[in-house]
Structure formats: structure tokens, C-alpha cells
Amino acid sequence: MKPGFDPSKGGRPEFYYEDGAYPEQVDWIGQKNQIDAAKAAGVNQIILVGSMGGTNPNHPLNSLGNGNILIWKRKAEQYLADSGIPYTIIRAGGLQDKEGGVRELLVGKDDELLQTDTRAIARADVAEVCIEALAYEEAKFKAFDLASKPEGTGTPTKDFKALFSKSPLDFDFQLTIMTGLGCYISVFKLQKELSVDEQKENNKRILHSL
Structure with missing residues (x-):
């Protein structure tokens, strides 16, 4: 948020990134x-x-600071998936400063969970999933969304092998990119006639051109 903003005068704060802290520099x-x-x-x-x-x-x-932070994050994810190193990509929902280990965790893909009421997760639970991912083969070569049910509903997750087994296989997502002209294109819509493998290869070529 730029210095000098006075909330008492109304309006919206203007967000900006410090030099060297732009999403392209940090997240990509x-x-x-x-x-x-x-x-x-x-x-x-x-x-x-x-x-x-x-x-x-x-x-x-x-839109924050015109940084396109999520686009650069996805580009880094694709780079990791292409690296040949076994990976686990965890796309967390809204982060909360709450106790971990007391909620049922949910995995999804392509932001499906954002269309529900279960879009948040405790930071402690994200950290636990990161640690558990190192212990199970089922977590390798996976990229998934992660959220949780509200505390008091469902059963707190203890079986992480089962959780990773439910997560989407391999790096596969509905890719959205930004062209150099600043126009947004949903590649998924343009590629719906392609096979899954053809879509993946086309997604990689487009991301590598950014």
C-alpha cells in the first residue's frame, strides 16, 4: 500500500511492489x-x-500493483514440473492463523474449491501437508488445490496417504495466461478439440514463451 493513504477520506488504497519484489522477480x-x-x-x-x-x-x-502474481506463480509451477525433479505442488486456499490438525482437509483441482464454502485453510495445516508430502510416494508428481472444512464439521485428517491418493495426478490444469498485449486468453477454451496430451504440450509451449 502506498504511503500517505488516509482511510478516513474513503477510497481504496493503492498497492505497489518495492523494487526487486515484483511477482515476476520473486514468484517466477x-x-x-x-x-x-x-x-x-x-x-x-x-x-x-x-x-x-x-x-x-x-x-x-x-490486479494488486498490476503484478499478475498468480500468472507468474503458475509459470514457476510449470517450470518445476518440466525440471524432472519429483515434485508436490500445493495450491493453498485463503490462509488462516488458526490451530492446525483439527479440520478435515480437502483436495481439488482447477480452483473447483473456490466455488464452494470451503476455500480457506490454516497455515499450520499447509505446513503439515508439506511435511507429510515428503513421506509418501503418493504425493510425488502431484499438483492440487488444498482447503479444509470448517472446524467441527467432518473428520480431522490423519491419513495423509489417502489424502495424497485423492489428489490429481501429474501437472494438469486449466491454464490461463496473459499475452504481451495485456489481453487474457483461456487456453483451455481454445484447445477443447485437442487431446489431453496435446493440451499439455501446447500449454508448456505457451508458458515457455512468456
């Missing part, structure tokens, strides 16, 4: 450098925490 270039370093060091698995909302080009997070 920075993560790419980390992935390259991990690969060079022989790391056996990378757990990457992202964010739900990446299928919607008009998501409010993209």
Missing part, C-alpha cells in the same frame, strides 16, 4: 533460480506452495 525468476539450484544439488523432491485462483485472469490478486 526467484523460484526458477531455486529450482535450478536444487536440481544442481541433487535434491530428491521439491515441495512448492502456491495459491488457488490461477485459472482466473481477473482474480483480485493479479
